[in-house]
Amino acid sequence: MSVLDKEELRLRVDADFNRIVELLSKKVALKSVSAQGIAGQHMRVSAQFVADELKQRGIDAKVVQSQNPDGTPGAFEVVGSRIVDPNAPTVLLYAHHDVQPVPDPSAWDTDPFEATEIDGRLYGRGATDDGGGIAIHSGALHALGDDLKVNIKVFIEGEEEMGSPSFIPFVEAHRDEFAADVIIVADSGNWSADIPSLTTSLRGNTDLDVTVKALEHPVHSGQFGGPILDANTLSCMLISSMYASDGSLNIPGLEGGDPVGGLQRDLDEEDVRADSSVVDSYRFAGTGSLASRLWTKPSISVIGFDAHPVEGSFNVIANETRFRLSVRTAPTQRPEDAARAVTDFLTEHAPFGSEVSVETLDTGMGWSMDPNAEATKDALEAMREAFGTDAVNKGEGGSIPFIPELQRIFPNAQVLVTGPEDPKGNAHSPNESIDLKSLKNNVITEALILEKLSR
Numbered sequence: 001m002s003v004l005d006k007e008e009l010r011l012r013v014d015a016d017f018n019r020i021v022e023l024l025s026k027k028v029a030l031k032s033v034s035a036q037g038i039a040g041q042h043m044r045v046s047a048q049f050v051a052d053e054l055k056q057r058g059i060d061a062k063v064v065q066s067q068n069p070d071g072t073p074g075a076f077e078v079v080g081s082r083i084v085d086p087n088a089p090t091v092l093l094y095a096h097h098d099v100q101p102v103p104d105p106s107a108w109d110t111d112p113f114e115a116t117e118i119d120g121r122l123y124g125r126g127a128t129d130d131g132g133g134i135a136i137h138s139g140a141l142h143a144l145g146d147d148l149k150v151n152i153k154v155f156i157e158g159e160e161e162m163g164s165p166s167f168i169p170f171v172e173a174h175r176d177e178f179a180a181d182v183i184i185v186a187d188s189g190n191w192s193a194d195i196p197s198l199t200t201s202l203r204g205n206t207d208l209d210v211t212v213k214a215l216e217h218p219v220h221s222g223q224f225g226g227p228i229l230d231a232n233t234l235s236c237m238l239i240s241s242m243y244a245s246d247g248s249l250n251i252p253g254l255e256g257g258d259p260v261g262g263l264q265r266d267l268d269e270e271d272v273r274a275d276s277s278v279v280d281s282y283r284f285a286g287t288g289s290l291a292s293r294l295w296t297k298p299s300i301s302v303i304g305f306d307a308h309p310v311e312g313s314f315n316v317i318a319n320e321t322r323f324r325l326s327v328r329t330a331p332t333q334r335p336e337d338a339a340r341a342v343t344d345f346l347t348e349h350a351p352f353g354s355e356v357s358v359e360t361l362d363t364g365m366g367w368s369m370d371p372n373a374e375a376t377k378d379a380l381e382a383m384r385e386a387f388g389t390d391a392v393n394k395g396e397g398g399s400i401p402f403i404p405e406l407q408r409i410f411p412n413a414q415v416l417v418t419g420p421e422d423p424k425g426n427a428h429s430p431n432e433s434i435d436l437k438s439l440k441n442n443v444i445t446e447a448l449i450l451e452k453l454s455r
């Protein structure tokens with residue numbers, strides 16, 4: 001059997017590229033906004049479009065409607081497979097066909113649902129997130145055609161932008177249909193349009209509600225102020241006790257590490273400053289690379305605080321206060337363990353003997369790629385060949401909840417998180433777009449990955 005090299009695959013993708021862009025344009029026009037009803041007719045049409053497209057790429061694809069956790073009809077999912085050799089490795093290709101809503105079309109420079117090419121980028125809602133993922137899978141399968149040497153399974157989800165409410169029961173119900181050696185999740189992106197990336201880690205999260213009680217009831221601040229500190233002040237002392245003077249967290253048992261797979265390139269401080277809109281005089285907190293602080297070390301933010309509003313406030317000492325912490329956890333630490341570490345710390349550091357109680361709310365596991373897996377090496381090599389430059393590992397400070405769930409359900413599968421996005425893509429925002437040169441290289445990359453995995 002001949003080995004397809006990058007030159008041959010590039011020729012094939014070049015010849016197919018108009019079709020790929022046309023497919024993406026048709027997909028944008030379908031307005032598959034899941035927020036307008038995951039079980040709506042427009043979502044069925046979108047799923048059927050994707051299934052028909054995959055059928056033309058040799059995949060035995062069909063539309064299946066999932067069930068919501070409450071038993072009502074759920075999202076239209078596309079599932080399918082192509083088994084070329086029962087002894088060959090199996091790869092599950094993931095993308096999602098639903099898109100973010102467009103609350104304000106006037107914020108766009110083009111019609112959000114009419115794909116428009118400007119300066120090498122294709123603009124439209126879902127052009128990158130995640131129509132780009134569907135285009136990559138389609139293009140890679142077309143390029144390999146009958147030379148495909150791995151088994152393919154496909155799951156194109158219909159409710160990712162709604163937080164995937166029926167994802168877990170659906171995947172568990174289709175466990176055998178989805179079981180694979182490697183899972184390619186084409187729903188993230190590259191360092192830039194020119195520099196490819198694997199997404200190597202995602203932080204987990206847990207929310208905690210903390211109550212600080214000093215008094216049974218409020219008292220007059222003139223009569224008792226001095227020996228008695230108000231619950232707001234005590235809460236602020238408690239919050240600040242979690243931090244060292246350099247702004248890094250000081251909590252035993254709360255884990256943090258260095259970027260997974262090593263740091264090839266740190267984030268640019270000026271970019272992060274601009275993107276986050278910090279005021280000019282602000283100094284970043286924490287130590288170590290900026291990448292580690294944003295991707296692989298924990299962080300805690302106060303996202304809610306019950307205190308009397310300034311307007312209408314009067315001279316009393318607040319007896320009790322409640323605040324909510326959002327804890328972002330290191331990719332490999334169980335969020336329950338992180339919640340326990342924070343809870344222990346807070347109760348042990350109750351200022352001035354105040355009563356501190358902590359309630360753990362939702363938790364979500366993070367995720368970390370295996371940097372030494374064969375599939376990881378294949379993917380990095382494929383990226384280098386397709387883009388002509390070394391890939392740069394990239395973490396995510398936030399979560400993509402279904403990835404740890406996939407990994408939990410298929411613990412032995414190697415998950416490769418790739419995708420069509422780049423920092424100029426404006427996913428979820430007005431003027432969403434995809435870089436077409438980058439899309440072509442992403443298609444070649446995925447075809448090369450599938451080719452390499454067969455060896």
Ligand SMILES: [Zn+2]
Nearest residue numbers: 129130160187
């Ligand atoms: Zn997405």
